[in-house]
Amino acid sequence: MNLDEILDAIYLLPKDSKAKLRDLVTEVTFPKGHILLREEKVERSIYFIKKGIVRAFSIKPEKEHTFWFGSEGETAMSMQSYINDLKGYESIQLLEYSELYKLNTAALKKLFSEDIHISNWGRRFAELELVKTEERLISQQFHTALERYTVLVASNPDLIQRVQLGLIASYLGITQVSLSRIRAELK
Amino acid sequence: MNLDEILDAIYLLPKDSKAKLRDLVTEVTFPKGHILLREEKVERSIYFIKKGIVRAFSIKPEKEHTFWFGSEGETAMSMQSYINDLKGYESIQLLEYSELYKLNTAALKKLFSEDIHISNWGRRFAELELVKTEERLISQQFHTALERYTVLVASNPDLIQRVQLGLIASYLGITQVSLSRIRAELK
């Protein structure tokens, strides 16, 4: 997914505004396993995923929890850093070799105050992330691990192929043993 | 909490922009038990809570789940309606007599395209809701019901007084009986 498609999917910008935004972006690549951003650090960039797959996780009390998978077209970022210039809860790691568009947020914020179209782009960006986050919350709260697993498989079949089960179990909030039990019953 | 305080807490607006925004707001009051908005309906307004306490819930398959409590200064709304003009998942009910500021969203969206300050106010509004929603998601995913209960009590002591336990249990994702067990152990 190229940069124009990613930007347009958020909000359609006039040519000159879009050029200003595109100027803030550089392309970067990293190998599998690379830690894109670290929890407890203030992150100065956000990353649109051109190609690849990543996970967000946090090492809370001892245990590591994976709570998000991102792939082509999605944004890898720390909300707390982007929105409040605070340390993020999450680390983000590449689960395969990935190509990313890196966007400096300080420069972006400057454009928000200067260009109403870019300001509306930024509003739309936050709104779309908000809806996605709310959907995750509701799925988490209303559905059993089994239901969420079947939805995940249906909506993202390659994820199961590309990501190891322990991480998916963590994402579903259950142990790997429980996920194995679920998978055994589905056969 | 009055309207100015609520608007300012989101983003500081120049006088004239703020006046335009304030003109879209009317004050409404409803008795305890009133359903402010209904799931499966497109909602045309958002409500800032001046005084009172509300809950969002959804009647998914048979059972009713409470997944949010809002009080003074917070916003009662359907994200799906506000952001995508779609039906919301949630109903919102007043748990006590409440006073609310009602804001028409169609008119607000018009201002977004006309006034860069209001556009940035709208961006900030979405961003702040996003951080709150992410915090709820992370709390849900990383913490046990007991931990979330103690956090809830610590951060919102009057909630426990004002809201019945069955709703809090539903919010925590456990049965009322389990919550009773938790409370008994904390003594």
Next chain:
DNA sequence: TCTTAAATTTTACAAATGATAAAAAAGGAA
């Protein structure tokens, strides 16, 4: 291909949680 390491599944047992029913306590209305 063979060997070794990593990932996944299975099993057994223990602990936590849910369902149900019933008792106790609290709150409201007359």
Next chain:
DNA sequence: TTCCTTTTTTATCATTTGTAAAATTTAAGA
């Protein structure tokens, strides 16, 4: 206050989920 309804707690039992360890499968490198 007294009665009645609602809410909360307690008790029992069945089910689910986690932990730990072993068995199996899959993948990777030499």
